[in-house]
Amino acid sequence: MKTLKYDEIGYWSEVKLDIIKDYVAAYTTVMAGQKKARFQYIYIDAFAGAGQHVSKRTGEFVPGSPVNALNIPQPFLEYHFIDINDLKVAGLEAASREHKNVFLYNGDFNKIILDDVFPRARYEDYKRAICNLDPYGLHLDWSIIKKAGEMKSVEIFLNFPIMDINMNVLKHDKEKVDDEQVSRMNRFWGDESWRQFGYAESLQGNMFGETEYEKVTNEQFEQAFRKRLKEVAGFNFVPEPMPMRNSNNAVVYYLYFATQSVTGEKIIKDIFKKHAQRQDA
Numbered sequence: 001m002k003t004l005k006y007d008e009i010g011y012w013s014e015v016k017l018d019i020i021k022d023y024v025a026a027y028t029t030v031m032a033g034q035k036k037a038r039f040q041y042i043y044i045d046a047f048a049g050a051g052q053h054v055s056k057r058t059g060e061f062v063p064g065s066p067v068n069a070l071n072i073p074q075p076f077l078e079y080h081f082i083d084i085n086d087l088k089v090a091g092l093e094a095a096s097r098e099h100k101n102v103f104l105y106n107g108d109f110n111k112i113i114l115d116d117v118f119p120r121a122r123y124e125d126y127k128r129a130i131c132n133l134d135p136y137g138l139h140l141d142w143s144i145i146k147k148a149g150e151m152k153s154v155e156i157f158l159n160f161p162i163m164d165i166n167m168n169v170l171k172h173d174k175e176k177v178d179d180e181q182v183s184r185m186n187r188f189w190g191d192e193s194w195r196q197f198g199y200a201e202s203l204q205g206n207m208f209g210e211t212e213y214e215k216v217t218n219e220q221f222e223q224a225f226r227k228r229l230k231e232v233a234g235f236n237f238v239p240e241p242m243p244m245r246n247s248n249n250a251v252v253y254y255l256y257f258a259t260q261s262v263t264g265e266k267i268i269k270d271i272f273k274k275h276a277q278r279q280d281a
């Protein structure tokens, strides 16, 4: 019989969980306090996990993002949790038993989110949604990000997995990348334009005076993606993402937040600032 093995998470994931927890609590409280509140709020976790994890630091259980969202003071109208792993969905079911407004889906996020979840978060129905896009690595599809931007009612948290990208796609020698890795990156970025942002002309050229290319910095690459979230996906506000670092101080991923709401931007900027100085303990 298969048994559920909880994910062991690094300190940076604990920081991420705290950021999202703080945001959903603050945002729903501000919105519930508005006199003319006309909107209903939905929470979506497209890579929901089992509902809890084990901290590598302490060995103790840590609530996952879906459980944190269930426990906020001003609850959402609906919660939609998707995971491809049936044991994790069973874990989520156990963790959310007390709540009636939880929709669980066992399968691939792509089809489920487009067919079953986003239609419940339509702008014209006065719905608003917070959607957490939290894959392990480069496993997301740009069409989901773009759809969220187009809907105008959905704001997203998004992991930009720079370590996976550096290891597998943005190699120093740009000719040495597997086709499979190129398609993963194309799927995430939405087209092949990442190539033009990922490398810049070297000032020196090579010894024969020919043009040579060198890899851009992490910051330059994440800025190009940030611009894309605004200009191609159509999010009005995309603050500087938060670099999530491991114990060697290397950036594992950038945590982006993208929204149409000036209030959302203001809240997340304060929260990013609050958590920015936390280092691996």
Ligand SMILES: C[S@@+](CC[C@H](N)C(=O)[O-])C[C@H]1O[C@@H](n2cnc3c(N)ncnc32)[C@H](O)[C@@H]1O
Binding pocket: 017, 045, 046, 047, 048, 049, 050, 051, 063, 064, 065, 066, 082, 083, 084, 085, 088, 107, 108, 109, 110, 132, 134, 135, 136, 139
């Ligand atoms: C980083 S974990 C999510 C952690 C969770 N959001 C939290 O912070 O508590 C990523 C999850 O994505 C799930 N997953 C991987 N591929 C998936 C897919 N194609 N569709 C849906 N879920 C997927 C994995 O089973 C895993 O539980």
